[in-house]
Amino acid sequence: MSLRASLLEEAAKAQPKAYAPYSKFRVGAAIRTASGAVYTGVNVENAAYPEGTCAEAGAIAAMVLGGETEIAEVAVIGDSDEPVPPCGGCRQKIREFAGPDVKVTMMSRTGKELTMTVGELLPGAFTPDHMPEHME
Numbered sequence: 001m002s003l004r005a006s007l008l009e010e011a012a013k014a015q016p017k018a019y020a021p022y023s024k025f026r027v028g029a030a031i032r033t034a035s036g037a038v039y040t041g042v043n044v045e046n047a048a049y050p051e052g053t054c055a056e057a058g059a060i061a062a063m064v065l066g067g068e069t070e071i072a073e074v075a076v077i078g079d080s081d082e083p084v085p086p087c088g089g090c091r092q093k094i095r096e097f098a099g100p101d102v103k104v105t106m107m108s109r110t111g112k113e114l115t116m117t118v119g120e121l122l123p124g125a126f127t128p129d130h131m132p133e134h135m136e
């Protein structure tokens with residue numbers, strides 16, 4: 001199995017664990033890091049709707065907890081007939097830890113796939129490179 005296929009499989013395995021009682025739209029995300037480790041996340045909603053968090057944010061939190069900060073590839077799967085793209089906020093969150101050439105594969109519930117780079121999803125991004133004096 002290819003690295004991409006196994007990353008999609010991890011995202012799909014996580015997806016049913018999503019806590020999405022309000023939207024009923026379950027999302028699973030998986031991140032492979034430069035070390036080859038895989039971190040997954042799901043969306044976690046809240047009765048105070050804006051407090052919910054996306055699957056990608058959960059996977060990023062798990063990655064950081066794992067001591068890693070270099071994203072090599074991302075996979076996202078959602079309850080949609082079309083491949084589910086990361087929301088705007090998640091594009092920014094991913095870009096913090098991924099260069100513009102990193103690939104994001106999005107998958108629908110029917111298995112339809114779309115792969116785009118982080119740079120295509122978020123052109124002209126504001127990144128840590130803009131504030132090097134603040135990075136340790």
Ligand code: THU
Nearest residue numbers: 023025027043054055085086087
């Ligand atoms: N959602 C994600 O978790 N990731 C995405 O890429 C798109 C949207 C979640 C947020 C919310 O819980 C639900 O999907 C509906 O917007």
